[in-house]
Amino acid sequence: GENVEQHPSTLSVQEGDSAVIKCTYSDSASNYFPWYKQELGKGPQLIIDIRSNVGEKKDQRIAVTLNKTAKHFSLHITETQPEDSAVYFCAAPKSGTASKLTFGTGTRLQVTL
Amino acid sequence: GAGVSQSPSNKVTEKGKDVELRCDPISGHTALYWYRQSLGQGLEFLIYFQGNSAPDKSGLPSDRFSAERTGGSVSTLTIQRTQQEDSAVYLCASSLVSSADSYEQYFGPGTRLTVT
Numbered sequence: 001g002e003n004v005e006q007h008p009s010t011l012s013v014q015e016g017d018s019a020v021i022k023c024t025y026s027d028s029a030s031n032y033f034p035w036y037k038q039e040l041g042k043g044p045q046l047i048i049d050i051r052s053n054v055g056e057k058k059d060q061r062i063a064v065t066l067n068k069t070a071k072h073f074s075l076h077i078t079e080t081q082p083e084d085s086a087v088y089f090c091a092a093p094k095s096g097t098a099s100k101l102t103f104g105t106g107t108r109l110q111v112t113l
Numbered sequence: 114g115a116g117v118s119q120s121p122s123n124k125v126t127e128k129g130k131d132v133e134l135r136c137d138p139i140s141g142h143t144a145l146y147w148y149r150q151s152l153g154q155g156l157e158f159l160i161y162f163q164g165n166s167a168p169d170k171s172g173l174p175s176d177r178f179s180a181e182r183t184g185g186s187v188s189t190l191t192i193q194r195t196q197q198e199d200s201a202v203y204l205c206a207s208s209l210v211s212s213a214d215s216y217e218q219y220f221g222p223g224t225r226l227t228v229t
Contacts, residue, residue: 006155032216034216034217036220041222042222043117043204043206043220043221043222043223044156044220045220046217046218049216049217089155098216099144099161099208099210099216100158100169101158103148103155103156103158104155105155106153106154106155
């Protein structure tokens with residue numbers, strides 16, 4: 001099965017700075033990598049995802065990069081704002097099917113004023 | 114439109130009691146998932162339902178845990194003879210798994226279970 005590792009577990013940045021969260025996966029056949037954001041008291045919500053046929057995807061201040069050779073992918077948030085403060089989870093397909101996911105252990109991002 | 118709903122939002126129970134947690138997925142979503150999230154931890158997969166296929170129960174931690182999905186819609190997660198280590202937030206998600214490769218999972222707000 002898939003093994004996903006996520007770093008760092010906590011990250012504190014000043015408003016306006018960039019934040020980077022990294023994940024590694026073990027199954028070379030994995031082809032779908034989503035990122036979820038979980039705000040306090042709520043369920044996780046998909047913010048961006050990438051498939052293995054591209055190396056980078058952007059959506060406004062959020063970007064995800066994928067290195068299939070090294071089996072790692074990263075979330076980049078630029079110009080951070082206080083509302084970016086949340087827990088972020090990466091995920092990869094569980095046992096080869098993207099309909100089931102293995103999640104990382106999460107990164108608590110704190111954006112300070 | 115309505116998202117995934119879960120009830121109750123909070124449940125406090127005594128050790129040894131049985132509990133039932135309910136999930137109402139988004140209408141039309143064929144896939145339904147249950148996860149467990151312990152304090153400060155990631156999402157632990159429990160069980161997966163897809164259409165009329167047999168559920169994937171590979172994540173259930175013990176035979177005290179069971180789940181069913183009636184009529185392809187509402188799901189109930191049952192924990193029998195609860196233990197203190199069962200205390201966690203139980204999250205439900207649904208997904209429209211189709212030939213268009215829609216993998217996004219929509220999560221409910223969770224049920225916080227506390228076993229005293």
